[in-house]
Amino acid sequence: MHHPTGVSRDSAAQTAVDILARLHTRRPRVHCITNSVAQNFTANILLAAGCVPSMTLSPEEIGSFVAGAQALLVNLGTLDAERRKAITTAVVGAVGSRLPWVLDPVFVDRAEPRAALAHELIGRRPSVVRLNHSEFLALTGNKPSPDAAMAYARKNKIVVGLSGETDIVTDGERIARIGNGHPLMANITAMGCAGSALLAACLAVEPDAIRATIAALVIFGVAGEIAAAKSTGPGSLAVNIVDNLYNLDEPKLAAYAKVD
Amino acid sequence: MHHPTGVSRDSAAQTAVDILARLHTRRPRVHCITNSVAQNFTANILLAAGCVPSMTLSPEEIGSFVAGAQALLVNLGTLDAERRKAITTAVVGAVGSRLPWVLDPVFVDRAEPRAALAHELIGRRPSVVRLNHSEFLALTGNKPSPDAAMAYARKNKIVVGLSGETDIVTDGERIARIGNGHPLMANITAMGCAGSALLAACLAVEPDAIRATIAALVIFGVAGEIAAAKSTGPGSLAVNIVDNLYNLDEPKLAAYAKVD
Amino acid sequence: MHHPTGVSRDSAAQTAVDILARLHTRRPRVHCITNSVAQNFTANILLAAGCVPSMTLSPEEIGSFVAGAQALLVNLGTLDAERRKAITTAVVGAVGSRLPWVLDPVFVDRAEPRAALAHELIGRRPSVVRLNHSEFLALTGNKPSPDAAMAYARKNKIVVGLSGETDIVTDGERIARIGNGHPLMANITAMGCAGSALLAACLAVEPDAIRATIAALVIFGVAGEIAAAKSTGPGSLAVNIVDNLYNLDEPKLAAYAKVD
Numbered sequence: 218m219h220h221p222t223g224v225s226r227d228s229a230a231q232t233a234v235d236i237l238a239r240l241h242t243r244r245p246r247v248h249c250i251t252n253s254v255a256q257n258f259t260a261n262i263l264l265a266a267g268c269v270p271s272m273t274l275s276p277e278e279i280g281s282f283v284a285g286a287q288a289l290l291v292n293l294g295t296l297d298a299e300r301r302k303a304i305t306t307a308v309v310g311a312v313g314s315r316l317p318w319v320l321d322p323v324f325v326d327r328a329e330p331r332a333a334l335a336h337e338l339i340g341r342r343p344s345v346v347r348l349n350h351s352e353f354l355a356l357t358g359n360k361p362s363p364d365a366a367m368a369y370a371r372k373n374k375i376v377v378g379l380s381g382e383t384d385i386v387t388d389g390e391r392i393a394r395i396g397n398g399h400p401l402m403a404n405i406t407a408m409g410c411a412g413s414a415l416l417a418a419c420l421a422v423e424p425d426a427i428r429a430t431i432a433a434l435v436i437f438g439v440a441g442e443i444a445a446a447k448s449t450g451p452g453s454l455a456v457n458i459v460d461n462l463y464n465l466d467e468p469k470l471a472a473y474a475k476v477d
Numbered sequence: 478m479h480h481p482t483g484v485s486r487d488s489a490a491q492t493a494v495d496i497l498a499r500l501h502t503r504r505p506r507v508h509c510i511t512n513s514v515a516q517n518f519t520a521n522i523l524l525a526a527g528c529v530p531s532m533t534l535s536p537e538e539i540g541s542f543v544a545g546a547q548a549l550l551v552n553l554g555t556l557d558a559e560r561r562k563a564i565t566t567a568v569v570g571a572v573g574s575r576l577p578w579v580l581d582p583v584f585v586d587r588a589e590p591r592a593a594l595a596h597e598l599i600g601r602r603p604s605v606v607r608l609n610h611s612e613f614l615a616l617t618g619n620k621p622s623p624d625a626a627m628a629y630a631r632k633n634k635i636v637v638g639l640s641g642e643t644d645i646v647t648d649g650e651r652i653a654r655i656g657n658g659h660p661l662m663a664n665i666t667a668m669g670c671a672g673s674a675l676l677a678a679c680l681a682v683e684p685d686a687i688r689a690t691i692a693a694l695v696i697f698g699v700a701g702e703i704a705a706a707k708s709t710g711p712g713s714l715a716v717n718i719v720d721n722l723y724n725l726d727e728p729k730l731a732a733y734a735k736v737d
Numbered sequence: 738m739h740h741p742t743g744v745s746r747d748s749a750a751q752t753a754v755d756i757l758a759r760l761h762t763r764r765p766r767v768h769c770i771t772n773s774v775a776q777n778f779t780a781n782i783l784l785a786a787g788c789v790p791s792m793t794l795s796p797e798e799i800g801s802f803v804a805g806a807q808a809l810l811v812n813l814g815t816l817d818a819e820r821r822k823a824i825t826t827a828v829v830g831a832v833g834s835r836l837p838w839v840l841d842p843v844f845v846d847r848a849e850p851r852a853a854l855a856h857e858l859i860g861r862r863p864s865v866v867r868l869n870h871s872e873f874l875a876l877t878g879n880k881p882s883p884d885a886a887m888a889y890a891r892k893n894k895i896v897v898g899l900s901g902e903t904d905i906v907t908d909g910e911r912i913a914r915i916g917n918g919h920p921l922m923a924n925i926t927a928m929g930c931a932g933s934a935l936l937a938a939c940l941a942v943e944p945d946a947i948r949a950t951i952a953a954l955v956i957f958g959v960a961g962e963i964a965a966a967k968s969t970g971p972g973s974l975a976v977n978i979v980d981n982l983y984n985l986d987e988p989k990l991a992a993y994a995k996v997d
Contacts, residue, residue, distance in 0.1 A: 231771065251514050252793075253776055253779050253792070254777050254792050256513055256555075257518065257666060257667065257777055261666050261712065264664050264665065264711065265712070272512070272554075273556055273557075273584070274555065275556045275557045275558065275590075277588070278587075278588040282584075282588060295792055295793045295795075296795045297793070297794050297795045298795065298796075299557055299558070322793075324791065324802075327801060328802060329801065329806055330797040330798055331798060367986055404784050405781060406790065446826075449980045450980025450984055451785055451980065451983055452975070452977060452978070452980040453977075455712070455976075455979075456712040456713055456715075456976055457713075458712070459712025459713075459715075460710025460711065460713050461710070463664065463710040464710055467837065516815075517775075517778065517926060520774050520926035520927075521925060521926050521975070523926050524925065524926055524971065525924065525971055525972070531844065532772070532773070532774050532814075532815055533814070533816060533848075535816045535821075535843070537848070538816060538847075539785075540806045542844075542847055544847060653749075716973055719972025720969045720973050721910060721970070722968040722970075723924065724970055
């Protein structure tokens with residue numbers, strides 16, 4: 218196990234506490250290009266963490282919205298023509314004004330044109346790419362592993378957030394493993410998408426992308442764990458995670474954070 | 478404080494009671510052009526009040542849907558190309574057949590093309606413009622106040638519903654202040670959008686637009702207050718407001734209404 | 738009352754039990770072209786039953802998604818230009834590879850172009866057409882009845898699932914009546930749409946379309962009944978039906994199934 222540059226458990230928990238406090242104080246605006254299935258839940262997760270979501274895709278408007286935001290999420294689910302155009306405009310805007318942005322290459326394993334777009338976007342250097350095992354395999358051609366994730370991060374000069382039973386976060390030099398979250402979270406649509414939006418929010422208030430990513434995964438995972446313990450199924454989990462994220466505080470984060 | 482033409486507390490509470498009863502009996506059809514984030518929650522709020530929502534944007538179909546509806550909502554959130562076209566067709570249809578309609582100029586402070594469209598739509602005389610303080614400032618150039626709202630309503634021959642800690646409703650002559658609602662409501666996406674849809678529904682059953690607006694804000698605010706008292710956060714509030722709107726009755730409305 | 742070829746109560750309950758078990762084991766991929774209002778709830782219903790939903794409409798991608806799926810849902814709600822194109826591509830793909838598919842002609846009674854599309858699609862022989870009384874009347878010109886449903890099924894060589902207080906399922910020869918479900922289910926948007934998606938999922942694991950349809954209506958109706966008993970209104974019902982579908986087991990299905 219690696220414990221490189223300051224991502225020990227205690228420092229990670231403290232980072233999560235600090236970043237959550239900054240979200241509540243600064244209330245960053247996060248522009249989300251996300252799939253239509255995920256929009257409502259994603260907006261509610263951002264609001265529950267104190268952030269201000271916006272979601273428009275209109276080519277006439279998206280420039281202004283991105284310019285007025287502190288971070289951008291690009292999620293490839295339900296990738297229609299308008300979303301494709303919106304992505305290009307938004308990413309050009311974000312790169313031009315050095316806005317942090319997250320790429321979530323949803324279902325990149327299911328359609329070739331989507332994979333092509335994902336490769337192109339990674340070439341524009343998102344701050345973080347958040348993806349699951351199937352998506353990692355489809356995108357990199359390699360079996361997901363800590364080493365493969367580090368190599369991919371290094372090669373593309375990005376932070377990789379690889380979701381799984383244990384989440385792996387790496388910038389190619391440093392690596393952290395996050396054990397928060399609950400299996401029931403996989404039974405609700407848009408759970409990962411909303412987590413990526415929260416990650417964009419954390420990047421808005423923390424310049425070190427690996428710290429922001431660890432914090433986001435810890436915050437979201439802890440809220441999910443506490444929520445799952447109170448839930449009778451995925452429906453109530455979706456409600457309870459919003460409530461628990463809204464009520465998340467320092468003692469809970471410190472007690473539940475699982476990072477090494 | 479003004480108490481003009483019949484918007485005293487008791488008459489306002491009674492109006493809300495009457496209008497809610499009419500919603501349950503007449504089950505008006507409300508066509509909603511609303512942002513994709515808000516569609517599901519908006520439909521559930523309308524259904525909970527006994528109304529029949531429809532949401533299509535297709536240029537081929539929207540004429541028939543509006544013609545078959547008793548009120549129209551135009552919400553500017555997520556303003557893509559198709560929504561722009563749909564708005565024009567729907568508003569022309571509504572104006573032509575004297576259908577009441579509500580304009581909710583969401584995020585008009587965030588993008589110039591959106592503000593331009595909002596100005597144009599206000600020129601077509603919606604029955605009611607429902608907006609918050611930032612949107613009022615962006616649209617009118619004036620700091621939000623009862624006097625500014627009255628002036629804007631008079632000038633444009635519309636009813637203005639200005640949301641805030643206290644809501645202000647005015648047609649330029651009469652004015653009412655509504656103190657219902659709960660701060661937690663601001664933490665759920667589409668809460669205001671859904672409230673504007675309920676307002677469109679009230680216009681479908683009450684020809685006096687200021688009375689319909691007061692009733693809608695009281696009904697929605699009371700449902701939200703009762704729901705907030707039972708909720709542990711914004712997630713459960715979103716569920717509970719639907720339940721409480723569905724179960725709202727005359728004694729609760731009469732007991733909770735805060736109007737002067 | 739008819740008891741033709743093996744759709745007695747006990748065999749229907751057993752079919753529902755078997756099909757639910759197959760959903761959990763095989764986890765079929767179901768591609769859904771559905772209205773934007775219904776997408777989130779539909780995805781959560783499919784996930785709660787163990788299935789894998791996808792929802793993209795992009796003309797570039799939908800071919801791959803349908804080819805990788807085990808069933809297709811075509812729902813005509815919010816019928817915009819992109820959805821129209823997506824429907825054609827997806828249905829051609831489904832028919833070409835003999836994928837089962839469900840047509841849900843939502844609001845076909847509200848706009849003529851939608852009715853025309855529905856007729857054309859029925860000519861391409863969906864496995865099942867699921868519709869309510871108004872939609873049946875608009876589509877067939879006949880008052881809904883068991884005999885009218887049988888005639889329509891026979892003529893078009895489809896299975897008809899006619900929703901109502903009692904649901905009727907027929908392939909033109911066999912007929913079954915399903916008494917599961919709860920009136921409160923009509924107060925939540927997308928309830929019928931999500932039920933049709935679950936039906937598509939059942940077709941993915943059961944080649945006999947009438948058995949799959951009966952099973953889907955029983956499974957969804959039982960989950961809804963149990964959920965309604967725990968709910969204080971439509972908001973909590975929407976949450977509870979997801980939980981109860983997730984937790985649905987053989988004894989509950991066997992105890993609650995109402996089929997004859």
